[in-house]
Amino acid sequence: MTETISTALGPIRMLGQNTTPIWGMANAERNRRMVESAAKNGSVLAAGHELVFNLTYAFDPLLLRLVLETPGTVFALGGVPVVGQVPQGHDPMQATVIDLSDGRKLYNRQLRKLEQPMVRELTPATRRAIERHSYFGAYKGVTDVLTKYLWPELALVLTRIAAQLKMTPNMVSVIGVTLCLIATFLFAEGMYWTGFLCGFIFMVLDTVDGKLARCTITSSKWGNVIDHGVDLVHPPFWWYFWGTGLAAWGLSLTGQAFILVMAAVVVGYVLQRLIEGAFLKDFGMDIHVWRPFDSQFRLVTARRNPNMVILFVSLLVGRPDIGLVALAWWTVISLVVHAVRLAQAYGVKRSGRPIVSWMDEAAA
Structure with a gap:
């Protein structure tokens, strides 16, 4: 199932569906909020591009910030696209794919820390672990x-x-x-x-x-x-x-x-x-x-x-x-x-x- 919706940032394409809630909301709603927040902070999509989200996965908001900075980039896990900014209607895996299954670490300047960003399949069995991971992921790496x-x-x-x-x-x-x-x-x-x-x-x-x-x-x-x-x-x-x-x-x-x-x-x-x-x-x-x-x-x-x-x-x-x-x-x-x-x-x-x-x- 694929659904394209309009947002303040531009079009976003949702791949699949997921009824498992995270922090009291649907994964699609979480993704939409991240997009709206990015728009309020001045982010823009490249001309003719759209954001792609795979609702099977929950991921660190850092990845959205990075794909907004680098049009034509898709973050994937084990060869499956998770989030990216691609030309409208294009296959996400035809873009520049960065597969995070190699365990690479990325620097989050906003939270002042270097770590492997969270990407996990969101299911009822993994929900609480994902919430815990996203909570600790929101912690500044350098603090008291x-x-x-x-x-x-x-x-x-x-x-x-x-x-x-x-x-x-x-x-x-x-x-x-x-x-x-x-x-x-x-x-x-x-x-x-x-x-x-x-x-x-x-x-x-x-x-x-x-x-x-x-x-x-x-x-x-x-x-x-x-x-x-x-x-x-x-x-x-x-x-x-x-x-x-x-x-x-x-x-x-x-x-x-x-x-x-x-x-x-x-x-x-x-x-x-x-x-x-x-x-x-x-x-x-x-x-x-x-x-x-x-x-x-x-x-x-x-x-x-x-x-x-x-x-x-x-x-x-x-x-x-x-x-x-x-x-x-x-x-x-x-x-x-x-x-x-x-x-x-x-x-x-x-x-x-x-x-x-x-x-x-x-x-x-």
């Missing part, structure tokens, strides 16, 4: 230690529940933002353990909303603004009000010490993000994917999640004041590391050598 190792399994369960309940990513984000604000208030009152619980749930939901958006192909402009905007803005407020909440424990910092600590955590945080932005602007990639060292340092650099580990340990020993001071020092150290790496990158550029991600090199 908690997001990468601590709560992926918990977030998977919550993402599945949200998908079954037909919740949108924005709904999850709103719940998370509410908990973020509550945590800020609790920190200011010195209610650190309760605030930590709210903050922990918020941090997990901060993963869930993004994974839900990627797995169900329901990303939106405003959803990204809310998600990334809150992520960018709230950490300094947490650290500031953690400092004011020390009074409730009888552990207030002296006036001068408080100013120095706040200068370190707030100014250091802002400068570190500016350095990351400068690297992205001047070299076209995230600073944390330049060399393997940068990717490893991203696990622990002074962002919200690693900083919360420092504060958690300080709570365990009953000294939240020492935790805040340690956080300030770690922010300064992380800032120095990033500043040095930016300076080194400019030095490489001045020498005439290209700045290339180690992941691009590995994929070549």
Whole structure:
């Protein structure tokens, strides 16, 4: 069975049929959402071309992005076409075929990782495994230690529940933002353990909303603004009000010490993000994917999640004041590391050598 439908991107041809749902929707609907999302992001089809999808298979959205960049290309598995962009009405296997059955790895710049893209036959027996694979496939390869190792399994369960309940990513984000604000208030009152619980749930939901958006192909402009905007803005407020909440424990910092600590955590945080932005602007990639060292340092650099580990340990020993001071020092150290790496990158550029991600090199 073959069906051709019109979309905002252009014509797409669906091969076969498949009634097995994935993330609460039909495979045809998942493919259609990927196409609509690509159109919103500015992708176009080559003149006289169409997209071809084989509904027997579920695949990583990376493959669609790649075929949109290279007209006349088809990704296949064991000689069977999976997804491609071909001249309208042409046999997909007459195009430039890239067979993924050889286990090759591709670099996903959007998620900053090098891996073999998922392509699997979608059946009732494989559905949950495919959902699990697509969920972990939506994870950034370069991120902090908690997001990468601590709560992926918990977030998977919550993402599945949200998908079954037909919740949108924005709904999850709103719940998370509410908990973020509550945590800020609790920190200011010195209610650190309760605030930590709210903050922990918020941090997990901060993963869930993004994974839900990627797995169900329901990303939106405003959803990204809310998600990334809150992520960018709230950490300094947490650290500031953690400092004011020390009074409730009888552990207030002296006036001068408080100013120095706040200068370190707030100014250091802002400068570190500016350095990351400068690297992205001047070299076209995230600073944390330049060399393997940068990717490893991203696990622990002074962002919200690693900083919360420092504060958690300080709570365990009953000294939240020492935790805040340690956080300030770690922010300064992380800032120095990033500043040095930016300076080194400019030095490489001045020498005439290209700045290339180690992941691009590995994929070549």
